[in-house]
Every structure is written in C-alpha cells, then in structure tokens.
Amino acid sequence: MAILSPFKTVKGLPGIELTARTRWLIGSGAFVAFCAIVLAVLGPAVEFPIKIGRHLSEAIDDSIEWATTSGAWLLDPTSDGVLRFLLLIKDFFEWLPWPIFIVAVVIASYKTAGRGIAIFAVLSLTMMGALDLWASAMETMALIVVAVILSIAIAVPVGILAARSNLVDTILRPILDAMQTMPSFVYLVPAVMFFGIGDVPAIFATIIYAVPPAIRLTNLGIRQVSAEIVEAARSFGTTPRQLLIKVQIPMAVPTIMAGINQTIMMALAMVVIASLVGAGGLGEDVNRALNRFQPGEALLSGLGIVFLAIIIDRVTQAAAKERQKSLMGER
C-alpha cells in the first residue's frame, strides 16, 4: 500500500507486473464497464432518485422572510447609517466643482503615477464632461468610495485575524471563495428584502463581491513579514500588540494596498449589476441604454467606468509601489 506513484512498477497479482500503463488500462476498463452496466440496467437519462431541492429552497425563502421581519431592529439602523454616510459623500461629490476635481486628480496622478497618467486623467475626465457623463460619474465615485471604505473597515481586521490564527484562515478561505464566485444576482434580491431598493443593497452586494482580495492580501502581507524581523522585534521585548501595530502592519502595507487596489477594481466591475437594484450613476446609464437598445449610449457610459478604473488603478498602484520603495530604503 505504501507505493502510490503511478510511474513505478509495483507487485500486483502474483505473476503479473502492474505497470502504470496496465493500471491505467484496468482503471479505464472498469469505468467503461461501469457505464455499460448502468446503461444496460437503467437505460439512458436515469432520474436521480432523491430530490430535495424544492424543500430546501422553500425553507431558505421562509428563513429570509423571517430574517427581514424579525431582524428589522438591526437591518433598519444599519441601512440608515450606511445611507446617511453615502448621502454625505454624494453631496460632497455633487458640490465639488468639476475644475477642482480634475485639477486634484491630475496633481495626485502626477505626483504618484507620473506624467503619462496625469495626461490620461486630463483627457479622459474632460471627455467624460463632454459626453455628459459627469453627474453619473460623480454618483458612481460616491458609491465606490463608500463601498471601498466599508470594505477596508471589514477587510483589515478580518485579514489580521486570519493571519494570526490558522483556524480562522481555514474557515475563511471557502467563504471568500463563495463570495467571489457566487453569481451576484443570487444575493441581490435578498439584499433588497433586507435593505430596500436603492444604493444600500447595491453597496452591500458590492462589498460581498469586492472585499475578498483585501482580506486575502492583508492576511498574506502579515504572514509574509519575515521570521527574522519578528524575532528581532521580539528580542527587543515587544508585546504582541506592539509587534502587530509597529512591525507587522507597517511591513504589510504594500501588500494590503495591492489588495485594496483589487477591491476598488472589483467594486467598479459591480457598478452595472448594482444598478439592477436601483443604484444610480454610470451603471444605471448602461442599464437604461441596454433596455432601450441603445448600444452606443451603453458603450459610452461603460467607457466612463473604464476611465475611472484606469485612473484609480494607476494612482493606487503607484502609491503602493512608493510605499514599498520607502520600506526597502528603511531596511
């Protein structure tokens, strides 16, 4: 039983040398025989004998309804709090005169990402104004800013927990996988039942989709801090709290920022799906244009999302690199 490698010859039945090839033949032969027996006995397209789907889905429906009514004491204030925060940010972006926004973005991108991106920012933002996408773009910015701030607030503590405990890490991994691969429509409708139509369910759906990379990379960043550095810090008598706050987190910042960059990109990718529960902005423009069969309009609004994504991506990436460089310098 000890030898499992298929490339080695092992002793099988007396007198027969079982090579990898013969074992493969036996295996596939058995599979063909299995298929032949099933087909012969039951015929093609056999019904699966146990069906529990409907009972299960009805039970889930009932529990969602139960949660929306009896969880109102928690859901309503949460929804209200997120909405007030969003309205604040939205008002700010609505108030912000476009020249100030453009100049601020250009300065930020010039300082971090260089001249190329600064020129791109001027051109793309001016074009968005000219295409009459400005108001929608600002609404989308507000949504993204709120979703990303909330994502970071969730991701950093959860990522730290996962970095410090292998158990948490093991439990968390399949959950994060599910969050990233579960089709968003599946949780959009329950989100409406929980938070009502509008921006709040959209923000929650965006967080579900966009938070995993920030959690994963926070976890990774802290785990990557080399053992020698941790050892050295310990030998100077740091407490675990000091070790985390003064050594591990600062060292992990570039990785965490890469995670946040991914989170922002994924949040932007959710903009159109979020519009299906009533979120405004560029996503709503795309949704409306597609319902009206105006592919041109949809493409232009979609390009608006791309422009925002490229600018934000380059700026945050460059900022992360800068931070990395200064860390290397410190070492």
Next chain:
Amino acid sequence: MKLGKFSKLAMLAGLTALFALALAACGGDDPTATPTAAVAAPTATPVPAEKPKLIFGDLNWDSAQIQNAIAREIAERGYGYETDAVPGGTIPLMQALIAGDTNINMELWLPNQADSWAEAEKSGDLQIIGNSLEDNWQSSYIIPQYTADANPGLKSVTDLPDYVDLFKTTATGDKGRNIGCIPGWECEVVNEKKLIAYGLDATYELVNPGSMAALDAELVDAFTKKEDILFYYWGPTSLAHKIDTEFGGLFLLEEPAHSKECEAAEPAWGCAYPLAEVLIVMRTELVESAPDIAAFLAKYDFNAGNQIAASNYMAEASADYDEVAVWFLQNTEEWKTWVTADALAKIAASF
C-alpha cells in the same frame, strides 16, 4: 496484496456503481420520478421538413413567458411544429422580430410601445394577428389598501402633497418616494411626465427600482411589514394577484380619465394610463407558411382568469413555465376553443 492507485480507483468506481444502482433501484418504484419522461416524448414526433420553426420572443416578465410556454406546447403537440424562444426585453426583441431572428411576439403593449411599433409596422414584414392578455391595467400611483384604510382622505393624486409624510424615506429626504418604472421601459418616461403634469415634482421624487426582480422584492417586503408605499405597477401579474389575496389588496389613486388630448397637452400626461391593448404579432412570411398557427393565434385570447389561474399554479407548485403550460392544458377548458378539432385530439392524445 498491494494495490496500485488505479486499481483502488477501479474499486472505488465499482463501489460507486453498486451504490448508484441501489439508489436507482429504490427510485424505480417512485411514481413521481416518471412524468418528465412522459412529457418529453411527444416533441420527438417527426416534423415535416417544410414546416417553419416558430421562434418566440421570450419577453422578460411572467405573463409573456407563461403565454409563450402555452402557445409552444399547443404548437408542438397539436400542430407538430418545432419551436424555440429567445429571451430579452421589449426593445431588443422588437428589433429581433423586425430582423427575422424571431417570428412571433405574444405581447405587444400599446400604447406603451406605440413608437417602436409605428416604426416596425413601416417595414411591412409584421402583422397583428390577434388579442393577447386581456383585462390589463397599470398605474404610477398605487398604495396598499391598508394605507388607504388608515388615511381616508387620500383618494386621488391631487391629495398626495398632503400625505407626503407617509412616503418619506432617508434617501428621498423631505420628498415622498414614488417608486417608478424599470429604467429604459417606456413607462419610465411617462411616469416622469405625469409627476410634472400633476405638480407632484415639488413634493415627490420618482425612484428607479433598477429591475423587475428588485421592484417585486421591495413590494413583497413592504407589504409583509405593512409599510406605507407609493409605487408603479401593472396587472394582471402574479404579484398583483398575490397582493390581492394575501396582503389585503391594492388601491389605485384616482386620476382624470385618459384622453389623446391630455397625452399631447402641455404639460403632457395629466391623466391616467389608458387600458393597454396587448396584441400578438407575427412575421408576415410566417402567417403565409404556417396558416394553421396564424388561425390558432387569431382565436387565442388570454384573459385575467387564465393568467391568474396559471400564475397561481406556478406559485403554489413552484413550477417552471413548461410545467405551468402542461398543467394549463390538462386542467383548464378555454383554450380548447382556440384550436382545431384535429389539434385538440392530438394534444389530448399526447398526455
């Protein structure tokens, strides 16, 4: 005896086979396991080569999809046609019909789709063949019956400014929330005009629900919690019927009766939606090459009773559209007057 990896795999496969066979044997006695096979059989009957394929535009709402499923079952079982359905929204599917990618549309809503129909009609390739969904209604100013009972003064759209407090939300601030139509549907534009024509834009804000799924979820949630809510909806729909039977009903606020003049006045649309005409459209070439289908659809007439029966069954049995269609053909009578005696016999024999 030492076993290699693949011998083990083979044993595993054998065990799985035994297990699967045992399961299947238990399932063999289960009477519920058989009907799907029986349903699938009739579609396999050979179709003469010259019969065109019927391609339905599968519009993305309940009544259209139920009607498509019923018409497809009748065409397949009774008339021996091959059918298909292409999913989409009103406007893309109108384009598909004009282009010939589909050849039947079971729900053309007039006047909602008046503009795109006027354009489509010019091509000369399309013709209206019969009536579809009857007894329909739509309104942008619907409140729950319990809200109407609690506020006896709220009877018409002109009363709305006095009751704005009922409908305020955090998102709309000082204004009341009027949940509107799906973005991109024709009713979205009409609802905006109505808000202005009634002078409600100072006190109410139209809120876009994003999609029909979200609108339905919001309504179910509000009615479950007995919240006051002002919204756009239409019927006959399964949700409107569910609200009637389970949540105490809807109250449509009074509006001036519809007229062509008010629709064109400045400001436009200071009046109710007209009763819509819901019609069946076919491509002319299909009317010629499938005259038996054209005759069937000309007699076809789907009233609210049919729609409610079908959507009730769908909700109760959590059935899909095909299952609803089969149930409809086996359990209701009215459709029997739409088809020829020959088709009726074939459909009856197919079960």
